[in-house]
Amino acid sequence: MTNVVVPAVINLDVTGPVISRHLYGHFAEHLGRCIYGGFYVGEDSDLPNAAGIRLDVVESLRALNIPNLRWPGGCFADEYHWMDGIGPKDRRPVMVNTHWGNVEENNHFGTHEFMALCELLGAEPYISGNIGSGTVKEMSDWVEYLTREGDSPMVRLRKANGRDEPWRVRFWGLGNEAWGCGGNMSAEQYAAEARRYGTYCRDHGDNKLYRIAAGANSDDYAWTETLMKSLGTLGCAYRPTSFVQALSLHYYTVPGPWHDKGDATVFDTDDYYRTMVQAARVDELLTRHSDIMNCYDPDKHVGLVLDEWGTWWNVEPGTNPGFLYQQNTLRDALVAGLHFDIFHRHADRLVMANIAQTVNVLQAMILTDPESGALVLTPTYHVFEMNKGHHDAASLRVDLLSAAPARVIGSAPLQTVSLSASRKEGRVLISLSNLDAAEAADVDLDLRGGSVTDVRSRILTAGRLQDHNTPEAPDTVAPRPHQQVVPTASGLRVHLPAHSFVTVEARLA
Incomplete structure (x- = not known):
């Protein structure tokens, strides 16, 4: 099955309000x-x-x-x-x-x-x-x-x-x-x-x-x-x-x-x-x-x-x-x-x-x-x-170049891919969520006004939406390294499995 691809632009050199x-x-x-x-x-x-x-x-x-x-x-x-x-x-x-x-x-x-x-x-x-x-x-x-x-x-x-x-x-x-x-x-x-x-x-x-x-x-x-x-x-x-x-x-x-x-x-x-x-x-x-x-x-x-x-x-x-x-x-x-x-x-x-x-x-x-x-x-x-x-990082504007994937729930549309970004002290942090319960997505990040190195990513997900942590199983839902982030000609491609939260941290070159 082909994943939905969401193209997004982040201008690394144009900052917005500080995220308190x-x-x-x-x-x-x-x-x-x-x-x-x-x-x-x-x-x-x-x-x-x-x-x-x-x-x-x-x-x-x-x-x-x-x-x-x-x-x-x-x-x-x-x-x-x-x-x-x-x-x-x-x-x-x-x-x-x-x-x-x-x-x-x-x-x-x-x-x-x-x-x-x-x-x-x-x-x-x-x-x-x-x-x-x-x-x-x-x-x-x-x-x-x-x-x-x-x-x-x-x-x-x-x-x-x-x-x-x-x-x-x-x-x-x-x-x-x-x-x-x-x-x-x-x-x-x-x-x-x-x-x-x-x-x-x-x-x-x-x-x-x-x-x-x-x-x-x-x-x-x-x-x-x-x-x-x-x-x-x-x-x-x-x-x-x-x-x-x-x-x-x-x-x-x-x-x-x-x-x-x-x-x-x-x-x-x-x-x-x-x-x-x-x-x-x-x-x-x-x-x-x-x-x-x-x-x-x-x-x-x-x-x-x-x-x-x-x-x-x-x-x-x-x-x-x-x-x-x-x-x-x-x-x-x-x-x-x-x-x-x-x-x-x-x-x-x-x-x-x-x-x-x-x-x-x-x-x-x-x-x-x-x-x-x-x-x-x-x-x-x-x-x-x-x-x-x-x-306390400076927010970075994220622009989607096409409509994000969405589901209609009742009469309300739900955009199923969400992301935000910021920069501080020479590093950038990008947070991404795939809210779709069943379908994966890829986000193509066009990083403009700079480049990044030392890219590290983590993912929070589980086999089921109902999964939770207990004293007997405290790490059922816990962050793990995420290997499905790859460089592209313009930036990074991030794979988002269904119902997952991912962060990508990198050093500004």
Whole structure:
């Protein structure tokens, strides 16, 4: 059978917007076993830990060059009161997590533990503040506690709790999902709250805050317009305000109805294609939200932050339905690869993205077994690792010279070959996905404005879309060397087997 050939041009000497490393951000909510039993096992655990933080989880995430970590939620953020999570652990009050499982939490993982985790990871903290059930003073005090030098009530409290020097915390979320679990507010009501909270979340010393307003759910374009109107004037007269630097957006890939989202590992080819159509929709959402922002902010002072994204399936049988534990297959990995190609194309406005979530929840990087303690790296983890060369690299435009292969799924066309490219420090990284479940493809890369040497390629695929990793078979879906990349007169030809993700890295000659 003759493979489809996709001709593409990459101009190696013409760079576009920088792909922020923060597009590869992560999310850790007090939800299920993400924090307790995932990141944090307690100081008495038999597992190697640093003050209760699980060290093999840290080591695995450091290998991804994890750029940032969002905490404590999610919906949990708007019922979390940070003062309950500081001081001696035996004096911290117990709380009920009403959003996720209605379980009690002892608050042993709080502000100091989170900051210690970020230091171990080498990641920037992104803290979501409580607007839903909190107060302006509570959030203002949290900023002061973490970031102020010198002397003040919150500085004295921090020092009494064992930390003399302030931390640097740039990223602050002004609530979460204010249209839903964060307060069920109208856009106008939330816009006023964001202005108020943003005003009193102050810069202390040289710690300049990057305040992220709680933005739209999926295709709620009216929400984005309302927030943009509240930040300034229409068109070129716009001047950025000081109290908000970015708007968030949430979008999950859910191919089924909300009450029955589909199974993580038991699905057929039709289910797979419906999933990929939903995943590809993030391009439309980013485009349309950006278009609205462009009307009010043509110079792109205000960033767009997709701080919750990923697949969402029915929970694994036998697990707590409020813990959102799901397996992670090759299908999930291909969703991630497609998202990153789209993110790279929107790097002029999209400044951060955070997959939901890092450990044991939704589309996780890592799954841990509560009985044996075994740690498993998921297929999605490997996409993040294979793509880390794009961090802070200059994007390279990719032009297809003919229509890409596509399948019509229902009434929606799905382009089955996706690719993106970047360059940094004398090297180029090209990421390619073949989303077709059955047919291979070849991509002819016409590399103009330069040449490449020392070409290396890896592939992530498996025999079945449903394949996944377990403690007994941890490498069922793992990267392997890819030998089917050959030089041509104009560049490279890359063979893409069906349902595969491939990266090609080379040195610029």
